[in-house]
Amino acid sequence: MKKNILSIIALLALSVSALSAQTATPVAPTVNAGDTAWMIVATAFVLLMSIPGLALFYGGLVRRKNVLNVFMQVFVLVAVISIEWVVIGYSTSFGTNSIEALKPYIGGFHWAFLNNIGISDLSPYFISHSQIGLDGAAVGTIPHIIFIMFQCMFAVITPALIIGAFAERINFKGFLIFSVLWSLFIYNPVAHWVWAADGWLFKLGALDFAGGTVVHINAGVAAIVTAVMLGKRRDYKGHAIPAHNITYVVIGAGLLWVGWFGFNAGSGLAADGLAANALMVTHIAAAAAALTWALLDWIIDKRPTVVGISTGAVGGLVAITPAAGFVGVPGALAIGVLVSLVCFCMVAYVKPKLGYDDSLDAFGVHGVGGILGALLTGVLASPLIQSAYSGAIYGNFHQLWIQFLAVGVTIVFSGIGTFILFKLVDKFVGLRASDKHEAIGLDETQHGETAYNNFD
Amino acid sequence: MKKIEAIIRKSKFEDVKEALYNEGIDWFSYWDITGLGKSTEEQIVRGQVFQSNYIHRRMLSIVVRDVNLEKTVNAILDSAWTGETGDGKIFIYDIEDTFRIRNRESGPDALFNKE
Numbered sequence: 144m145k146k147n148i149l150s151i152i153a154l155l156a157l158s159v160s161a162l163s164a165q166t167a168t169p170v171a172p173t174v175n176a177g178d179t180a181w182m183i184v185a186t187a188f189v190l191l192m193s194i195p196g197l198a199l200f201y202g203g204l205v206r207r208k209n210v211l212n213v214f215m216q217v218f219v220l221v222a223v224i225s226i227e228w229v230v231i232g233y234s235t236s237f238g239t240n241s242i243e244a245l246k247p248y249i250g251g252f253h254w255a256f257l258n259n260i261g262i263s264d265l266s267p268y269f270i271s272h273s274q275i276g277l278d279g280a281a282v283g284t285i286p287h288i289i290f291i292m293f294q295c296m297f298a299v300i301t302p303a304l305i306i307g308a309f310a311e312r313i314n315f316k317g318f319l320i321f322s323v324l325w326s327l328f329i330y331n332p333v334a335h336w337v338w339a340a341d342g343w344l345f346k347l348g349a350l351d352f353a354g355g356t357v358v359h360i361n362a363g364v365a366a367i368v369t370a371v372m373l374g375k376r377r378d379y380k381g382h383a384i385p386a387h388n389i390t391y392v393v394i395g396a397g398l399l400w401v402g403w404f405g406f407n408a409g410s411g412l413a414a415d416g417l418a419a420n421a422l423m424v425t426h427i428a429a430a431a432a433a434l435t436w437a438l439l440d441w442i443i444d445k446r447p448t449v450v451g452i453s454t455g456a457v458g459g460l461v462a463i464t465p466a467a468g469f470v471g472v473p474g475a476l477a478i479g480v481l482v483s484l485v486c487f488c489m490v491a492y493v494k495p496k497l498g499y500d501d502s503l504d505a506f507g508v509h510g511v512g513g514i515l516g517a518l519l520t521g522v523l524a525s526p527l528i529q530s531a532y533s534g535a536i537y538g539n540f541h542q543l544w545i546q547f548l549a550v551g552v553t554i555v556f557s558g559i560g561t562f563i564l565f566k567l568v569d570k571f572v573g574l575r576a577s578d579k580h581e582a583i584g585l586d587e588t589q590h591g592e593t594a595y596n597n598f599d
Numbered sequence: 600m601k602k603i604e605a606i607i608r609k610s611k612f613e614d615v616k617e618a619l620y621n622e623g624i625d626w627f628s629y630w631d632i633t634g635l636g637k638s639t640e641e642q643i644v645r646g647q648v649f650q651s652n653y654i655h656r657r658m659l660s661i662v663v664r665d666v667n668l669e670k671t672v673n674a675i676l677d678s679a680w681t682g683e684t685g686d687g688k689i690f691i692y693d694i695e696d697t698f699r700i701r702n703r704e705s706g707p708d709a710l711f712n713k714e
Contacts, residue, residue, distance in 0.1 A: 582613040591643060593655075596633075 172265055172274045175284035181414035182289045188405020189296035193221050193303050196402050200395025200457070201307055204450075204503045207387040208584025209311045210594045216318060220303045223319070224326050228295040231255050232326065236334040237268065237294065239341055247343035249332050257291065266290040267340070270468070271529075272413040283412055293409060294334075301330050301358045307505030308366035309574075311384075312376045312581050315589040317574035321564060325365060329560045333357050333553060349549035350524060350532060350542065352421065353410035355465025355517045356553050363510020364557040366501060372565050373575055375500035377582065382495060384502075389449055396453035400429055403460045407467040420528055421467040424475035425460065431479025432459025439487045458486045458508050462516030466523065469532050474523035481519065482512050514550055521546030600694035600707055601668045605659045606632070606687040607679040612657050618678035619661075622670050626711035627661040638685035656687060662694055664707050 198217040202210045224232070231252070238250035245251075254260060265276065268290055269283030276282045283290070302322040309318070334357050336344040344356075351357060378384060386392055408422035436455025437447040462482035463475055470478070490507040501507060521543035524534035535543040568574055580588035587593055607615055609631070619627065632655075639650035663671050672689060680686055699709040 579613060583610055587609070596655075 172276050172282055173284075174265065174286060175272060175413070178272055178284045178413045178415075179286060179289060181418065182285050182293055182409060182412065185405035185409025186289065186293045186296055188402045189293065189300065189409065190221070190402075192399050192402030192406060193217055193296070193300045196395050196398035197300065197303055197306075198395070199391045200399060200453070201310060201503050203388040203391025203393075203395060204307075204386045205310050206384060206584070207595060208586055208593075210387060210391075210586065211592055212315070212585035212589055213306060213310055215315070215590060216306050217303045219319060220306075220322055221299050223323060224299045224302060225295055227323060227326055228298050229257050229291070232298055232331055233257065233291050233294065235327075235331045236298070237291075237339050239339075246341045247346065248335065250335050250339060257288075260287055260291070262286065262288060264288075266412065268338075268412065270411045270413065271415055271417050285412060290412065293412075297354055297358060297406075298326060298330060298334070301354075301362050302326050304358070304362035304505055304509050305366045305369060307503035307509075308370040308501050309373050310502040311585065312373060312502075312576055313574055313585075314572075314576045314580070315585070317568055317572045320572050321369075321568040321574065324564050324568065325561065328564060329365065329557055330357070330361065333361050333556065336552075337549065344549050344552065347545055347548070348542070349545050350469055350520050351465045351517065351549070352468035352520075353407045353464045355461070355513045355520070356549050359461050359464060359509045359513025360517060360550060360553045361557045363506045363508075363513050364554050365561040366505035366510060367499065368558055368561040369565055370501040370506065371499050372562070372569075375498075376502065377578060379500045381498060386450060392450055392453050396456050399457055400460060403429070403464075407464060411468055417468055417529070420471070424470055424472060425463050425467055427472050428463035428466075428475040428479035428482075429456045429459040431476050432456060432462070432483040435480045435483035436487055439483065443491075454486075454490075454504070454508060455483045458482045458512045461509050461512035462519065464513070465517045466520040469520055469524035469528055469534070471525050471528055474519075474525060477523060478516060478519050482515050485515050486511050514554075517550050518543070518546050600697060600710070601663055601665060602692040602694050603659070603661045603663065603668070603671055603675070604690040604692070605661075605675050605679070606634075606656045606689075607659065607675070608681070608685065608687060609655060609657050611679045611681070611686075614678040615659070615675055618674040619671065622667075622674045624661060624663065624667065624671050624674070627659050629657055629659045632656050632658045636685075640685075654685065662697065662710060664710065 194217055198214045201217070202213040205213055234252055234254035235250040238254040240246045240249060240251035241253070264287040266283035266285050266287045269281070272284040273281045274284060302325055336342040337349060337351050337357050338345060349356065376384070403425055404422050407425040408418040411417040411421060433452045433456035436458065437452040440451040441447040459479040459482055462478045466474060466478060486508050489511045490504050494501060494507055520534065522535045524532045524542060526533040526537060533539045533542065565574065576585060619625070634654050634656060635652055636654050638654060639652050640654055642649055642651040661671060675689060696705055697709040698705045
């Protein structure tokens with residue numbers, strides 16, 4: 144029976160290829176309902192990662208006097224970056240520039256305010272499912288606007304990740320202005336380099352399936368720069384300040400895990416085997432990383448901790464992100480185990496040694512995990528997943544070199560760019576909350592509300 | 600020995616803490632309290648501004664030697680003051696005895712601040 148089906152499929156495939164070879168008159172491209180349905184769901188999943196996933200994960204880790212401030216920061220970014228995205232963000236990230244010299248570096252304004260995009264347009268971006276449009280150019284199988292919204296959620300969560308670095312000591316106004324500028328001048332160009340059809344890192348062949356470079360390294364590096372420039376919290380004594388609500392941390396990490404299925408399995412822009420594989424390796428890497436972190440806790444500090452296993456899971460999800468479309472389960476296991484080993488050392492030993500105050504380890508987990516994941520993609524990419532891509536263990540050392548280059552360029556660009564934006568905003572608006580505000584808590588001083596009230 | 604219980608504004612807690620540290624009083628307990636009283640607090644919920652008479656304050660509890668009583672009370676009076684209704688209250692109690700559980704020390708010796 145199975146054989147029969149296989150031969151029927153083979154026959155069909157043959158006849159289809161024969162047909163496409165003959166056709167002189169192109170057929171109008173159509174929306175694939177399955178792909179589109181999945182992308183709509185995946186988009187909602189990625190929004191779920193920001194609110195409430197990341198908000199709870201970060202909010203639980205801060206002290207009770209700052210939890211609303213963290214929720215508010217994530218929430219306001221969802222709102223403001225979404226607007227920025229349709230106004231100019233999408234166009235500068237994924238559009239083409241009319242100035243030839245700038246084409247590889249930044250998109251133009253052709254799609255500003257989503258101008259020139261209709262609801263029946265098909266996505267010009269695709270991974271595995273494509274078709275030939277009436278004008279002869281290849282297009283994807285999903286509507287252009289769902290691609291825009293899917294990418295919108297990525298643009299939203301990236302600046303939100305940085306919150307972990309400066310939590311508990313930043314003034315809200317400064318934060319808001321800084322984050323919008325950061326999205327405009329750091330996120331959008333890097334997204335263009337790596338994902339846009341004429342981006343220079345994309346053309347170079349850098350592999351970044353779901354945003355290890357664009358999202359995690361980018362945000363992670365911005366995190367360490369802002370953490371160092373903003374200075375330590377007044378109460379920071381070289382070790383973590385205990386989380387005020389670990390149940391939030393667990394719920395947040397759980398929602399991030401769920402949402403990450405949309406993040407990674409949606410990044411194939413289709414409901415197919417590649418998406419299924421991305422979902423599987425995402426899950427396995429997260430599981431391996433969670434387990435590894437818990438074991439490290441158990442061995443080194445005598446007891447497995449809940450914050451530890453949650454952090455490990457997030458680390459694994461970060462590291463598998465660039466690799467999700469290129470590795471199989473063995474690669475996912477390796478990535479999961481390695482990322483927890485490296486991030487654990489980073490957070491437990493290196494950070495206290497260096498003495499910077501990355502409040503919630505945005506750099507330690509997202510930056511370091513992202514860098515490791517991007518490099519390991521260059522090592523472990525398997526031709527069994529996508530035949531066109533292989534990594535160093537399959538003899539393609541050139542891929543590893545390209546990954547190094549993409550990681551290095553992102554680190555340098557994000558580092559320097561964040562430094563300049565921080566200086567500017569600090570000078571004109573001010574970023575550090577006053578000592579007194581920090582002591583009283585940002586909930587009360589920035590928003591006039593407190594999280595835990597007992598009114599009868 | 601005296602026990603000082605002070606109800607202060609939350610926003611003044613950091614100032615009071617610093618003032619107490621400066622006087623060498625570096626150990627005390629505190630907790631957040633809700634009370635009803637004459638004063639009201641402005642609350643804003645969904646754009647509506649109203650006066651709530653559920654008042655949020657912080658309570659400090661400090662046990663000191665008799666000699667330290669005056670400077671502790673003065674430190675709180677000075678640092679917790681704004682001049683508006685609702686600055687808070689200070690209550691003084693006599694303490695009969697104190698024991699340190701670890702080594703059964705008792706009396707003033709069992710207090711944290713040795714002077």
